[in-house]
Amino acid sequence: MHRARLASTTICYTPELLHDELLYSWLCRLAILNAWGTGRDAVRKIFGGRTVTPSLTLPTHFDAMNERYAGALPHDSFAALMEASTLLPYHRPFLDHERYAQLMEDSRSSNSLDLKLRLGLVANRFGINTPHRFCPACVAEDIEMNGCHYWHRQHHLPGVNCCVRHSLQLQQQSVPKEGLFGQPLMYPGLPSGEECITPECGFQFRFAQLSADLLLAALPPINNADRSNVYRNRLSAKGFQSSRRSLDYQLVATEVRHYFADFANFQHQSRLLQTARSPLRWIEDLVERPDRSLHPICHLLMIDFLFGSIAEFSLAVDAERSSREATRGSAHAIPRGETKKSLQVPGLEIEHLLRNPSLSCRQIAQQTGKSVGTIVKYRRQRKIEVKERRKFVGAQTRTSIGHDLLSGLELQSIALRNGVSVQTIYRELAYEKGTKLHRQRSLFMAQRTSRRDRWMGVLKTPGVEGISKARSLGFSDYAWLYRHDRSWLLTSNAQYRKSVSTRGTVNWPARDQELCSKVLTRMILLLRAEPPMRISVARLCSGLGQSSQWRRDKLPHFKALLSRFSETPESFRIRRVNFAIDFLVQRESDIKLWKIQRAAGLRIWPADLIAYAQRRINEHT
Structure with a gap:
């Protein structure tokens, strides 16, 4: 039975995995080229079940595919397939080794929602369903070079809305729903023919380029402590460290918002800014809570602010890893029974060293275990003269930097004008x-x-x-x-403000007289109606227009006529009884109560109404 099922899904043609193509896209082309269609039947032939929902960026159920089509997949190795055709390299640098191993294991059998839950994408509230996007220029190039177009990995990176290759805004393709199990396989359609739009915000293109660089860098899993130390050291070097050796996250948040212009026109702007009470809280979480699963968007924004490129970030991580391994190897240098904390110099001794003019800042830093920048900061705060050296900023340059800072120039522009690094500008800004x-x-x-x-x-x-x-x-x-x-x-x-048109003044007496004449005419028509209808206020006003419903306090005569002519239910029943008696008198000589009740057509007959009808019968007999 199992062999027959495999034979029914024999692959006649296996396409190659194209450059930057998603595995989801390759499965779409596989199904179309083998005449399977792109619906649930194709999903059953690929995965062995109709209830499997293929994921666009993080595919799962690799074991099911490999069992059915061993040797037909683009790569024999599961790791190589995930590396070349998914967004796993985009998420991997921000996972520790244990979580990454568990993620790879889940990708073999679990569904895509379990995978996204383990990555923390659901809790991060950046969205878990990636829209199908494409670049019109890339579609034209793909058709010319390969004879077909396909879904690109770089077009489906989170938060990216422009093509890095052509600097055009990506177009989105709607996803049809099929049955109860969500989206089927969907092949990309052709561009709509609309004019291609170039993104106006340079931040959007820079973020797209940084995301693509992260995907192509194929960085390994980074230790949480190493990543946190890299962020902390770079923030300290930029001058965000307070006097208590802790980071001023409020100042960092202010500079990040200024650097990215409050993330204007970014689709996740509200999520990044969060609330006014704790703006950009994720910055502190990146440094102080490295074990927390934060979206790669947060890491990319921090990398852009601190390093400017993925290459610089990778070098900093390698240096931190080497330093940690060297420190671990030289741990025996600390005397037994003592810790690093016990070797720290007391505060009073640091104060004495700071005020000793014979010691340089570098010598004090070596004795206390602090950085040279921290010692320089301590001495300047105490108005202690710091000897200038060729590699440090002179008084004239510092004055020029101060003027530029007051003028409101960008920090990078100030650094270029004065021939110093951006870290120096941040340091000077923290001193003053x-x-x-x-x-x-x-x-x-x-x-x-x-x-x-x-x-x-x-x-x-x-x-x-x-x-x-x-x-x-x-x-x-x-x-x-x-x-x-x-x-x-x-x-x-x-x-x-848009002016509101004012209506002309209403002549209320004239309108009152006009409505009175109309209601008299309406009253005559209702009295002539056969069979009789109850004359209510609504029926009297039904043919007079909406003006009869407005401001009746300014229409006294009209209001009085309505009150006078409108019937109560009791008076209407009496009029119907009179109409029935007159009708029977004209046609019959013998008038009975039951005949009057039938001709009147009333459902309710109170005792007083029956007595009234009986008196009328007696009058005619």
């Missing part, structure tokens, strides 16, 4: 608290002026009428101004 405050104020004023100008430009745009339309176009500027410059915003918006 007054300069930092003045710079923050200067940057705030510059940002306020820029956002004011952009918002006024939106208000003056042709075709924009009203504040609601302007907010839909300049929502980020409006939100920032509403939070930081509300009084100016409300004052400026007052003259651009």
